[in-house]
Amino acid sequence: MGFSLSAYYExxxxxxxxxxxxxxxxxxxxxxxxxxxxRLDASADTLILENDQSLKYYRGIKARYGSDDYLFVTYSPKxxxxxxxxxxxxxxxxxxxxxxRGVSSVVSIWDVPLIxxxxxxxxxxxxxxxxxxTPGLDTELARKEFTTSPLYxxxxxxxxxxxxxxxxNITRNEKYYRLLAERNGLREKQLKQALTPAEEMQLExxxxxxxxxxxxxxxxxxxxxxxxxxxxxxHKNNADIFLGGIPMITADSIDYIAHDLTTFSVGVLVFIIFxxxxxxxxxxxxxxxxxTCFCAGSIMLxxxxxxxxPITVVSANxxxxxxxxxxxxxxxxxxxxxxxxSEQSDAGQRYLVLTTMYKKLVPCFYTTTTTMIAFGSxxxxxxxPLIDFGWMMIMGMAVSFILAFTLFPATxxxxxxxxxxxxxxxxxxxxxxxxxxxxLHPKKILSGYTLLVLLSIAGMGLLTVxxxxxxxxxxxxxxxxxxxxxxxxxxxxTPLEVVLDAPAxxxxxxxxxxxxxxxxxEEFGMDAEDFGYDExxxxxxxxxxxWFNVQQLEQVRQIHEYLDSLGETGxxxxxxxxxxxxxxxDPQVVSDNFMLSVLYSKLSxxxxxxxxxxxxxxxxxxxxxxIRIFESDPNLKREQLLAKIREQLTGHFxxxxxxxxxxxxxxxxxxxxxxxxxxxxxxxxxVFLAILLxxxxxxxxxxxxxxxxxxxxxxxxxxxxxxxxIGIPLDLMTITIAAICIGIAVDNSIHYVDRFNSExxxxxxxxxxxxxxxxxxxxxxxxxxxxxxxxxxxxxLSNFVPTVYFGLLTGFAMLMALFANMTLLPLLIVQFKPxxxxxxxxxxLEAVDARxxx
Numbered sequence: 001m002g003f004s005l006s007a008y009y010e011x012x013x014x015x016x017x018x019x020x021x022x023x024x025x026x027x028x029x030x031x032x033x034x035x036x037x038x039r040l041d042a043s044a045d046t047l048i049l050e051n052d053q054s055l056k057y058y059r060g061i062k063a064r065y066g067s068d069d070y071l072f073v074t075y076s077p078k079x080x081x082x083x084x085x086x087x088x089x090x091x092x093x094x095x096x097x098x099x100x101r102g103v104s105s106v107v108s109i110w111d112v113p114l115i116x117x118x119x120x121x122x123x124x125x126x127x128x129x130x131x132x133x134t135p136g137l138d139t140e141l142a143r144k145e146f147t148t149s150p151l152y153x154x155x156x157x158x159x160x161x162x163x164x165x166x167x168x169n170i171t172r173n174e175k176y177y178r179l180l181a182e183r184n185g186l187r188e189k190q191l192k193q194a195l196t197p198a199e200e201m202q203l204e205x206x207x208x209x210x211x212x213x214x215x216x217x218x219x220x221x222x223x224x225x226x227x228x229x230x231x232x233x234x235h236k237n238n239a240d241i242f243l244g245g246i247p248m249i250t251a252d253s254i255d256y257i258a259h260d261l262t263t264f265s266v267g268v269l270v271f272i273i274f275x276x277x278x279x280x281x282x283x284x285x286x287x288x289x290x291x292t293c294f295c296a297g298s299i300m301l302x303x304x305x306x307x308x309x310p311i312t313v314v315s316a317n318x319x320x321x322x323x324x325x326x327x328x329x330x331x332x333x334x335x336x337x338x339x340x341x342s343e344q345s346d347a348g349q350r351y352l353v354l355t356t357m358y359k360k361l362v363p364c365f366y367t368t369t370t371t372m373i374a375f376g377s378x379x380x381x382x383x384x385p386l387i388d389f390g391w392m393m394i395m396g397m398a399v400s401f402i403l404a405f406t407l408f409p410a411t412x413x414x415x416x417x418x419x420x421x422x423x424x425x426x427x428x429x430x431x432x433x434x435x436x437x438x439x440l441h442p443k444k445i446l447s448g449y450t451l452l453v454l455l456s457i458a459g460m461g462l463l464t465v466x467x468x469x470x471x472x473x474x475x476x477x478x479x480x481x482x483x484x485x486x487x488x489x490x491x492x493x494t495p496l497e498v499v500l501d502a503p504a505x506x507x508x509x510x511x512x513x514x515x516x517x518x519x520x521x522e523e524f525g526m527d528a529e530d531f532g533y534d535e536x537x538x539x540x541x542x543x544x545x546x547w548f549n550v551q552q553l554e555q556v557r558q559i560h561e562y563l564d565s566l567g568e569t570g571x572x573x574x575x576x577x578x579x580x581x582x583x584x585x586d587p588q589v590v591s592d593n594f595m596l597s598v599l600y601s602k603l604s605x606x607x608x609x610x611x612x613x614x615x616x617x618x619x620x621x622x623x624x625x626x627i628r629i630f631e632s633d634p635n636l637k638r639e640q641l642l643a644k645i646r647e648q649l650t651g652h653f654x655x656x657x658x659x660x661x662x663x664x665x666x667x668x669x670x671x672x673x674x675x676x677x678x679x680x681x682x683x684x685x686x687v688f689l690a691i692l693l694x695x696x697x698x699x700x701x702x703x704x705x706x707x708x709x710x711x712x713x714x715x716x717x718x719x720x721x722x723x724x725x726i727g728i729p730l731d732l733m734t735i736t737i738a739a740i741c742i743g744i745a746v747d748n749s750i751h752y753v754d755r756f757n758s759e760x761x762x763x764x765x766x767x768x769x770x771x772x773x774x775x776x777x778x779x780x781x782x783x784x785x786x787x788x789x790x791x792x793x794x795x796x797l798s799n800f801v802p803t804v805y806f807g808l809l810t811g812f813a814m815l816m817a818l819f820a821n822m823t824l825l826p827l828l829i830v831q832f833k834p835x836x837x838x839x840x841x842x843x844x845l846e847a848v849d850a851r852x853x854x
Contacts, residue, residue: 006358014354017410024407028295031302038301039215040254041310054671056184058663061499063177065614065624071168071228071245073097074485077238081162082143087132089238090164096231097168102224104171109146109156109164113610115585116149117141129606150580151611155571155628158489165490168228170247176217179210211308218254225251242482244493246665249479256800257316268320268791269293272327275787279427279779280334284415289330292407293323296400303395312385313800314733315392317807321740322396324791325371328744328784329364329404332751335780336360341417353412357405363754366698367747368401370691374743377687378736383672389736431778431822435771438827446831449824453714459721465673466638467729469494470631472801484632492570492628496666498563498645501659502546502621542597545620549593553579556623559653563625568641570628575615629666638670673731684738688713691746699753704834708749711820711828716741719813728809733802737809744788745817748781752821756829766833770826778822785818 013020075093077086091110098106113129117138120130132142146157157164186203189195195203225248232241272293276286297319304311311318337356340347375397378390438445470493473480483493542549547556553576560576563569579590582599589595603612615624630636642662649660688709695705716738728734755777759769788811795807 009357010354013406013410014350014357014413017413020406020410021414024295024403024410028298031299031306033302034305035298035301037305039218039305039308039310040257041214041218041312054663054667057661058668059177059180061497061624061661061663064617065497069170069172069247071170071225071243071248072482072486073166073168073228073232074163074240074242074244074482074490075166075235076163076240076485078240079238081157081164082139086238087139089235090166091133093231093235094166096234097166097228100224100227100231102171102220103168105169107156107167107169109142109152112152112156113607114142114145115581116145119585121585129604129610150577151573154489154491155573156490160489163485163489165486168245170221170224173217176213179206179213182206183210208308215310218250221247222251222254242478242485244479244482244486252477252479253313253800256798256803257311257313260316260795260798260800260803263797267794268323271791271794272323272787275783275790276331279331279783280338285334288408288411289327289334291411292330292400292403293326295407296326296396296403297322299399299403300392300396303399304392309388309392312388313802314385314736315389317795317803318389318392318396320791320795321393322400324744324784324788325397326400326404327787328747329368329400330408331783331787332364332777332780333357333360333404333408335776335783337412339776345419347417349413349415349417352417353409357409361405362698363750364401364404366694367750368397370694370746370750371743372397373690373694374687374740374746377684383675386736427779427782431774431782432771434778434822435774435826438823439767439770442827442831445823445827449714449820453717456714456717456721459724460717462724462727463720463730465730466636467673467731468631468634468636469669472731474799474801477799487570487630487632490571493631494629494666494669495664496569496627496629496662497664498559498625498627498649499661499663500547500559500623500625500649500655501661503656503659506546506621541600541620542593547623548575548596548600548616548620550591550596553590555653559649560625562648562653563627563645566641566645568629568633568636570630572628573615573626575612575623578611578615581611627664638666639674642667642670684716684742687742691742695750698750699757701834703832704753704829707828707832707834708753708825709746711825712742712745712749712817714820714824715745715813715817718816719809722812723809728805731802733806734809737806737813740810741813741817744814745821748785748817748821749825751777751781752825753829756826766830770830773826774822781818781821785814788814 073093075090077083077089079086081087081090087110090108094106094108094110097103110132112131114131114134114137117130118141130137132139143161146152147159147161153159155165183203183206186195186199186206189199190203225243229243232243235241269290273286273290276289280286300322301319333356336359337352340352340355344352372394375390375393378386470480470483470487475481486493546552556574557576557579560572560574564572583590589599600612614626616622617624629641646657646660646662649655650657691712692705692709695708696702699705699708719737719741722728723730723734752773755773756769759772760766763769763772790811792807792811792814796804798804798807
């Protein structure tokens with residue numbers, strides 16, 4: 001006996017609706033139980049490439065020279081900064097911040113060494129440091145030193161002396177970095193070779209442990225930042241205070257994600273209810289899609305929680321997309337049901353429901369599959385949030401499809417058909433009017449689209465991935481205001497680091513040098529001194545290191561001045577800054593290797609930790625230039641800046657390429673942006689090719705498949721061209737618009753062509769078939785597209801600017817796709833007259849059954 005899918009479908013879904021609904025209810029409740037455990041993540045790791053080798057180097061440099069895990073507090077007192085009241089308030093603020101759990105230290109103008117207030121000698125410098133809290137210190141001299149010091153000016157204090165900064169260092173969590181290193185080490189090995197079963201189990205365990213540990217750390221960080229803000233609020237009557245830093249941006253971004261996830265999902269839901277009420281007018285046609293959407297969303301949230309997949313800035317809108325996708329499926333089913341009911345008002349509910357499901361199964365299956373393919377293009381991005389978002393939508397599409405063909409018909413089976421509903425005349429008039437226009441003016445429409453495509457291609461040529469991180473946030477947010485203030489008065493925001501190694505030849509020479517054979521000398525009653533070998537002097541850092549000597553420090557100074565001269569760079573700190581400070585004490589000390597070596601050996605650890613260790617490795621063979629980039633600079637182009645710096649260092653300064661390393665968040669963020677362009681824009685063609693193959697399987701006609709693809713290509717080109725012309729860059733959010741546009745717009749093409757084939761088989765007249773399509777399937781396309789546009793327009797209220805762009809551009813893309821599928825698509829069908837295979841209007845599912853029969 002053969003296996004019949006349709007028979008099982010009718011027996012278990014259509015004929016046992018109560019059992020079906022009970023099973024679905026239990027499944028939804030089970031997943032809903034886990035849904036509250038969903039985790040949000042907006043860490044810096046979500047803005048970088050997962051397998052970026054620059055990331056490994058960056059973490060190594062941070063471990064050696066210090067981490068970016070600190071908060072930045074700007075303090076602009078309402079009184080003079082160096083008045084007793086302002087300094088006292090600042091000191092109290094520093095002490096309160098230092099007492100917060102999780103804070104390792106706080107660096108402020110109270111804590112850094114001063115050498116010119118008044119000027120001290122080198123001997124005094126070796127004895128210890130003098131700070132603003134030293135009794136008897138001249139405050140006016142301190143003001144002058146802070147505002148002129150190569151170390152502190154435009155870094156710790158503004159040039160006008162009215163704004164200062166406090167660096168709140170967060171305690172380094174060694175367990176986090178240990179788990180991170182262990183997980184990433186196994187992942188890298190997995191890329192090169194197959195892991196053993198034991199290693200696979202180890203990777204799974206450490207990944208799970210890292211996930212849960214990170215989730216706990218995020219909660220601790222959020223609580224700590226909330227406590228920091230409480231402390232800052234206590235001092236805002238005395239000063240204008242802003243909080244900044246990567247941890248703060250992470251915490252606030254999580255709040256934005258949570259806000260967008262809840263508020264905008266509810267907002268989209270309200271729009272959907274509004275549109276359904278207007279379109280269909282009956283309560284059950286509003287409630288049924290809403291229940292289906294709710295169940296789909298609940299299942300996905302629970303599933304993501306079980307899979308330990310966090311929601312990021314990129315995937316914050318996936319619930320809204322889930323609602324839209326589920327709505328699109330249910331609206332097409334409702335419209336088809338109402339048409340059948342209008343044509344056969346005496347038909348029973350079982351016939352109406354079953355026929356609706358059969359007639360819409362094939363087009364809905366292919367629309368779901370093609371949308372999965374479109375979102376599947378995100379899987380090759382190598383950016384974890386995009387990969388996760390792609391998988392979320394693929395699974396979400398599957399869930400929506402299953403519920404549309406189980407929950408929806410089972411619920412309908414418990415209702416009576418009633419009288420046929422009155423179709424909305426206004427919508428029908430709009431869609432039929434469009435059909436009349438394209439029939440009367442085909443050449444004008446084709447010419448208009450040709451012009452639009454040419455303009456879009458020109459606009460796409462202007463697309464760029466260069467964007468400013470500060471523009472991700474609205475000007476009213478604390479993140480934007482704090483970053484802008486730091487840029488304007490405290491030497492830049494985003495960290496860039498230039499690390500210079502000694503040349504390979506230096507290490508080879510050191511290995512080849514043979515030490516004096518002391519045993520051999522003893523045989524002749526001699527020692528090293530007889531050969532003029534002063535071990536004390538020559539063993540000093542100036543004799544053993546490549547960079548820390550008079551000759552090389554001059555080149556370091558020149559490199560420092562070059563980096564400081566760039567328009568995009570703000571404050572630059574290096575060992576050259578320290579040498580400039582020491583030179584004010586005694587110019588001779590920095591011009592003699594012996595004196596420089598002696599001074600270095602006698603510096604206290606406290607002085608070294610402040611003035612030397614952040615910029616010079618312990619052996620003196622590696623330099624670090626700490627640079628701040630003006631994030632608010634409208635002309636900032638990261639890729640060009642990084643290329644220019646490397647070219648100048650290897651060209652003008654004669655350094656070898658392997659000596660120069662550029663790292664920091666500027667580099668990691670730039671790598672991510674460049675990857676977006678390469679992995680997404682260049683693969684859109686592959687996505688279209690895959691969808692074309694799906695069309696060939698569905699329509700069995702190459703010409704018709706190509707025609708169905710063209711309107712979606714036009715819609716994608718229009719939105720990308722618009723982005724290019726108005727200067728909206730590609731980023732983590734806007735890069736997904738092309739996939740969404742393709743995925744959802746293709747749905748309209750499939751439904752339209754499927755219905756056109758049916759109408760043509762009945763009427764054998766192209767324009768009559770077009771008019772019937774516009775009056776039937778055209779309304780479903782209209783409802784879903786308008787709902788998408790209005791629903792996503794609410795995202796314009798987000799504090800996260802890419803989300804605003806995402807909402808507005810997605811709405812625009814959907815409108816363009818709707819218009820193209822209702823004008824260009826039918827016009828091309830009529831113009832080129834392709835024909836697909838005749839369709840079985842009675843039972844399309846039987847074609848599927850035939851292939852599944854054993």
